[in-house]
Amino acid sequence: MDQSARQPLYRQVKEFISDKIDSGELATGMRIPSETELVTTLNVSRMTVNRALRELSDEGRIRRVQGRGTFVAERKPQSPLLEIRSIAEEIRARGGRHSCTVHVLQEEKASPQLAAAMQLAPYSTVYYSVIVHKDNDVPIQVGCRYINPAVAPHYLEQDFTRCTASEYLLSVAPVSSIEHVVEALIPDRWIRDLLQVNSAEPCLALHRKTWVGEQVATFSTFYYPGSRYTLGGRFHPSSLTTISLT
Amino acid sequence: MDQSARQPLYRQVKEFISDKIDSGELATGMRIPSETELVTTLNVSRMTVNRALRELSDEGRIRRVQGRGTFVAERKPQSPLLEIRSIAEEIRARGGRHSCTVHVLQEEKASPQLAAAMQLAPYSTVYYSVIVHKDNDVPIQVGCRYINPAVAPHYLEQDFTRCTASEYLLSVAPVSSIEHVVEALIPDRWIRDLLQVNSAEPCLALHRKTWVGEQVATFSTFYYPGSRYTLGGRFHPSSLTTISLT
DNA sequence: TACAAGAGATTGTATATACAAGCACGGGGG
DNA sequence: CCCCCGTGCTTGTATATACAATCTCTTGTA
Numbered sequence: 001m002d003q004s005a006r007q008p009l010y011r012q013v014k015e016f017i018s019d020k021i022d023s024g025e026l027a028t029g030m031r032i033p034s035e036t037e038l039v040t041t042l043n044v045s046r047m048t049v050n051r052a053l054r055e056l057s058d059e060g061r062i063r064r065v066q067g068r069g070t071f072v073a074e075r076k077p078q079s080p081l082l083e084i085r086s087i088a089e090e091i092r093a094r095g096g097r098h099s100c101t102v103h104v105l106q107e108e109k110a111s112p113q114l115a116a117a118m119q120l121a122p123y124s125t126v127y128y129s130v131i132v133h134k135d136n137d138v139p140i141q142v143g144c145r146y147i148n149p150a151v152a153p154h155y156l157e158q159d160f161t162r163c164t165a166s167e168y169l170l171s172v173a174p175v176s177s178i179e180h181v182v183e184a185l186i187p188d189r190w191i192r193d194l195l196q197v198n199s200a201e202p203c204l205a206l207h208r209k210t211w212v213g214e215q216v217a218t219f220s221t222f223y224y225p226g227s228r229y230t231l232g233g234r235f236h237p238s239s240l241t242t243i244s245l246t
Numbered sequence: 247m248d249q250s251a252r253q254p255l256y257r258q259v260k261e262f263i264s265d266k267i268d269s270g271e272l273a274t275g276m277r278i279p280s281e282t283e284l285v286t287t288l289n290v291s292r293m294t295v296n297r298a299l300r301e302l303s304d305e306g307r308i309r310r311v312q313g314r315g316t317f318v319a320e321r322k323p324q325s326p327l328l329e330i331r332s333i334a335e336e337i338r339a340r341g342g343r344h345s346c347t348v349h350v351l352q353e354e355k356a357s358p359q360l361a362a363a364m365q366l367a368p369y370s371t372v373y374y375s376v377i378v379h380k381d382n383d384v385p386i387q388v389g390c391r392y393i394n395p396a397v398a399p400h401y402l403e404q405d406f407t408r409c410t411a412s413e414y415l416l417s418v419a420p421v422s423s424i425e426h427v428v429e430a431l432i433p434d435r436w437i438r439d440l441l442q443v444n445s446a447e448p449c450l451a452l453h454r455k456t457w458v459g460e461q462v463a464t465f466s467t468f469y470y471p472g473s474r475y476t477l478g479g480r481f482h483p484s485s486l487t488t489i490s491l492t
Numbered sequence: 493t494a495c496a497a498g499a500g501a502t503t504g505t506a507t508a509t510a511c512a513a514g515c516a517c518g519g520g521g522g
Numbered sequence: 523c524c525c526c527c528g529t530g531c532t533t534g535t536a537t538a539t540a541c542a543a544t545c546t547c548t549t550g551t552a
Contacts, residue, residue, distance in 0.1 A: 008505060034532060045507045050533080066533045067515030184430035184448040184472035202430040202448025202472070226430035226448070254535060280502060291537045296503080312503045313545030 001042050013052035032070040104130040118216040127155045142194045145220040179209040187223050195225045202226045247288050259298035278316040350376040364462040373401045388440045391466040425455040433469050441471045448472045
């Protein structure tokens with residue numbers, strides 16, 4: 001590595017690894033040389049290699065496992081299109097009077113489609129709950145959540161009157177990865193009734209899937225009344241490094 | 247700082263600063279004690295403080311200026327709900343045959359609403375273009391973009407046959423911040439014709455506003471046919487530190 | 493007054509070192 | 523055969539140190 005270059009060393013190391021992944025020399029799942037090996041081949045200190053690998057890991061290019069090594073991440077570096085936080089938090093931030101009600105809390109057999117999405121055997125048992133959020137008595141969000149019993153065996157026994165379902169899930173198991181998909185649609189009749197929208201009013205549906213390790217922990221869909229709610233936010237320059245414009 | 251705690255030291259330092267910002271003790275724009283000061287008060291090494299501050303900076307909570315100091319970031323730590331990359335990139339990643347056509351490229355007077363959104367005087371001159379993306383001849387996205395002439399005075403003279411409008415804008419001015427809002431709606435007739443959807447089919451509309459400094463540079467809306475396209479992606483654990491579940 | 497040079501403070505990067513924590517594997521004892 | 527434990531490798535964290543780069547402010551000089 002060239003100490004006198006314009007680029008900092010840790011960045012050069014990042015590019016060195018990144019290029020090898022892009023070129024296919026390091027294929028998906030393959031093991032990347034250990035930090036100590038990189039230290040000798042690249043002739044930089046371990047802390048520099050460590051920082052480079054840590055940032056690549058943060059960016060999702062590689063996966064690091066303490067005690068085993070560093071590997072090229074399974075998924076190709078696909079663009080994360082959406083990053084979504086708690087809708088309840090957002091509402092509170094806007095100063096609304098927020099309430100939330102649990103309408104269903106039960107056990108169910110997973111349909112083949114749902115089972116496939118959750119990587120379970122068809123007709124496996126899953127937990128199911130429907131939660132409605134309101135802002136000043138105006139429905140804002142209807143959430144339908146399926147939970148893998150293996151991850152949260154005592155989910156149904158919890159008291160969610162204070163709407164701490166997600167905090168509970170977080171406390172039970174650390175989420176390792178998450179998927180968000182947004183679509184526009186006309187929801188089913190009973191969802192429309194809960195949202196108080198008519199059948200001509202398009203709604204946003206946000207599907208969220210969470211993983212704990214390699215296991216799908218939850219599969220949820222959140223519906224938003226198109227006439228009353230949108231999803232969005234403004235970003236800081238630091239976030240922009242990963243954004244390219246269309 | 248408690249060396250024997252469950253949390254790593256750099257995380258404790260992050261929380262220490264973060265809490266002070268949340269509580270208001272460190273108000274927006276205020277100067278945060280320098281690294282060396284924090285070293286003595288918290289009794290940790292400078293590298294630890296450095297890592298904590300660097301990560302807080304990456305997360306947009308603080309702003310660091312070499313030679314001057316560290317300051318609480320201007321915008322409050324509002325949740326970025328959405329992070330969206332190039333749709334064209336996404337299509338290419340899926341291996342589709344991608345084409346894009348510019349349908350309109352002209353100068354226009356901004357309506358009062360648009361002018362307000364772009365922080366311009368009513369009926370100011372803006373540049374306007376409509377771009378349609380297709381995947382194997384199936385319309386995927388219709389983009390309507392308004393450009394502030396002060397930012398890109400030669401926008402209309404560019405050759406966008408290869409669909410490098412966004413690259414051009416990026417080359418002209420560095421985007422300092424960006425806003426994304428997603429909603430579900432039934433688009434106008436001419437948009438529906440371009441997207442080849444009927445009037446009963448809900449579509450996704452993604453509104454994007456970009457800033458260059460304190461100036462609004464572009465205001466765009468992208469439409470997606472609900473029946474053929476969704477927005478989404480899967481995330482890595484590192485992103486999850488800023489995500490709370492609903 | 494205007495401008496240049498320099499000192500001091502602050503953040504950015506790089507290194508060497510050390511220990512902790514987690515995983516894999518093999519050897520020994522039951 | 524199975525289980526426990528130790529050994530070695532790997533990543534995670536923490537420290538002390540050093541120098542570079544950048545900004546501010548003061549001081550000196552024309």
